[in-house]
Amino acid sequence: MTDTHCPYCALQCAMSVTQGKVSPREFPTNRGGLCQKGWTSAELLSSPARLTTPLVRRDGALHPATWDEALDLVAAKLRELRAEHGPDAVGVFGGGGLTNEKSYLLGKFARVALGTSQIDYNGRFCMSSAAAAGTKAFGLDRGMPFPVTDLDHADAVLLVGGNPAETMPPFVQHLKGAELIVVDPRRTATAELATLHLAPAPGTDLALALGLLHCAVADGHLDQDYLDERTNGFADAWRIAASWWPERVERVTGVPVADQRAAVRILAEAENAYVLTGRGTEQHASGADTVSAWINLALALGLPGRRGSGYGCLTGQGNGQGGREHGQKADQLPGYRKIDDPAARAYIQDVWGVDDLPGPGRSAYELLDALGQPDGPKALLVFGSNLVVSAPRSQHVVDRLGALDLLVVCDLVLSETAAIADVVLPITQWAEESGTMTNLEGRILLRQAAQRAPEGVRSDLEVLQGLATRLGQPVERFPVEPEVVFEELRVASKGGLADYSGVTYDRLRAGEALHWPVVEKSTPRVFLDRFAHPDGRARFIPVDHRGPAEAPDADYPLQATTGRVLQHYQSGAQTRLVKELVDAEPEAYVEVHPDTATRAGLREGELGAVVSRRGRTVARVRCVPSMRLDVVFLPFHFAGEGRANLLTNPALDPTSRMPEFKVCAVRLESV
Numbered sequence: 001m002t003d004t005h006c007p008y009c010a011l012q013c014a015m016s017v018t019q020g021k022v023s024p025r026e027f028p029t030n031r032g033g034l035c036q037k038g039w040t041s042a043e044l045l046s047s048p049a050r051l052t053t054p055l056v057r058r059d060g061a062l063h064p065a066t067w068d069e070a071l072d073l074v075a076a077k078l079r080e081l082r083a084e085h086g087p088d089a090v091g092v093f094g095g096g097g098l099t100n101e102k103s104y105l106l107g108k109f110a111r112v113a114l115g116t117s118q119i120d121y122n123g124r125f126c127m128s129s130a131a132a133a134g135t136k137a138f139g140l141d142r143g144m145p146f147p148v149t150d151l152d153h154a155d156a157v158l159l160v161g162g163n164p165a166e167t168m169p170p171f172v173q174h175l176k177g178a179e180l181i182v183v184d185p186r187r188t189a190t191a192e193l194a195t196l197h198l199a200p201a202p203g204t205d206l207a208l209a210l211g212l213l214h215c216a217v218a219d220g221h222l223d224q225d226y227l228d229e230r231t232n233g234f235a236d237a238w239r240i241a242a243s244w245w246p247e248r249v250e251r252v253t254g255v256p257v258a259d260q261r262a263a264v265r266i267l268a269e270a271e272n273a274y275v276l277t278g279r280g281t282e283q284h285a286s287g288a289d290t291v292s293a294w295i296n297l298a299l300a301l302g303l304p305g306r307r308g309s310g311y312g313c314l315t316g317q318g319n320g321q322g323g324r325e326h327g328q329k330a331d332q333l334p335g336y337r338k339i340d341d342p343a344a345r346a347y348i349q350d351v352w353g354v355d356d357l358p359g360p361g362r363s364a365y366e367l368l369d370a371l372g373q374p375d376g377p378k379a380l381l382v383f384g385s386n387l388v389v390s391a392p393r394s395q396h397v398v399d400r401l402g403a404l405d406l407l408v409v410c411d412l413v414l415s416e417t418a419a420i421a422d423v424v425l426p427i428t429q430w431a432e433e434s435g436t437m438t439n440l441e442g443r444i445l446l447r448q449a450a451q452r453a454p455e456g457v458r459s460d461l462e463v464l465q466g467l468a469t470r471l472g473q474p475v476e477r478f479p480v481e482p483e484v485v486f487e488e489l490r491v492a493s494k495g496g497l498a499d500y501s502g503v504t505y506d507r508l509r510a511g512e513a514l515h516w517p518v519v520e521k522s523t524p525r526v527f528l529d530r531f532a533h534p535d536g537r538a539r540f541i542p543v544d545h546r547g548p549a550e551a552p553d554a555d556y557p558l559q560a561t562t563g564r565v566l567q568h569y570q571s572g573a574q575t576r577l578v579k580e581l582v583d584a585e586p587e588a589y590v591e592v593h594p595d596t597a598t599r600a601g602l603r604e605g606e607l608g609a610v611v612s613r614r615g616r617t618v619a620r621v622r623c624v625p626s627m628r629l630d631v632v633f634l635p636f637h638f639a640g641e642g643r644a645n646l647l648t649n650p651a652l653d654p655t656s657r658m659p660e661f662k663v664c665a666v667r668l669e670s671v
């Protein structure tokens, strides 16, 4: 029996694996609970869809090849493209599910072995807006700056744009003692649990947050002592919120004035209160500002950095937190260092033994959009991502991938992206390899290998070493043992914001609860004494409502929003392999109000088409009376013509560069 953690989301529920079977394990975040995804995760280990040999495209089809043939071919092509077009001709795309060790070594591989600036990852699609807003407000981005178990003592929780009752069900037990206020355009499973459900029109959350700040001031709930002692900038934020009186907010968002006031009153009167945000706040062209607006509300009520209260972001992907700290992001170096900071560059150059490093590269969507263009990458190496399903404006991304001279995909199965690659490299998965993950509360966990990988597969670390040495790098610069990589990561992160220098595998094996920064001791609560700005104070960020990048019109009169379902994870590349999950949720669907369906000539259970300016998705109609008349909802886990991302708008947030997954204009029609 091996103690490890779930392969999926950021709650990283503890489990044991025994002879290919999982059982839940007692742990603070899941307290012995697992969701249906976790319970069935062992099925991945024996999936008949598993790849066990590299594949190379010849004459239009993928054929089995040896590892030497595949790696030699990739390295030769990379050398050729770099010689012809320069180092930025090669791009690298990572993932928020990769372990810290892989994220770290991938960033090093891109910048040292390839010399390219063109690296980013799919976390740009899901957590970068909260990261940007948290950094602005607090000087540091640790999604949840307190342990999850602190929520057990909450009297009130405002949860904005998150649906943990479906995405991470064991988390919900921590909210049981609180009055729960949920902000979501849909009546989700989580909204069903709430005392108060506020349902703003998609893309208007920022206006709602401004309205709640207005109510906080107008109704006398401002915590003036906290503002004076611990914050800067309230006056500038208030100058904007002052004009968002509740009646105006109701007109823009649809949320009744009485509900706005009630939400603020519940939070303000609670002794212990929290504001939590999820992807619904972030995945907008104004996502970073929207998160800032909710943080402003939390600051006005005096919550962040106070024991028993706070603000936190619910991270989504398994290593969504650690994955953004150690260098696979276009603008970052390990330890959450900024790549354009001369001191940070000098430190990392010294750790890596190199004289120079590339500068910042393109963000994820901009990188994909540039593929095969005259000044864009000609080759792309993909690790831990299924871009064909998960990227916005999906058909355009498929076209860009098709314009490459070389697409290399590392995956455990022939995902939709692997299926169009030139070279596919079969890799190990969660229970077959060790490595650390950093969960949603900033706690570093050790996932331990529970069984041997099938013959023929290699780890991502082995792939990186195999390619790096073929590109002329010394073998010792790219170790394949996770613990050795972690030892180097400790040094590279030392002195950075996300300092892991005091974390060791031995401490993790002993079960120590280590929340970063860990120089020596763990820091479970980051901001109790001071925030991370040089003056120790948090910042109000002045932000105003802008609305969605694409408004409904006569041709596209509805708004589509996207999200998750209980049974599937991310692009579904893993969960669509598990029979029990597929039986429960087998195909793409679109939730609509019955009247909206009728107007489109559609009935419950029929196939309908959802059409945006970018594409057309075919999905099974589900009539849901609680849906707004002007909104349709599509889960984004499905492939083929059911891809929700055929519709989505890649309008980018100016700060976080996150695409607007959560709202676009569509029409509904019969197939």
Ligand code: SF4
Residues within 6 Å of the ligand: 006, 007, 008, 009, 010, 011, 012, 013, 030, 033, 034, 035, 036, 037, 038, 039, 167, 168, 169, 170, 171
């Ligand atoms: S998917 Fe998330 S909530 Fe479900 S068992 Fe895994 S870690 Fe826990």
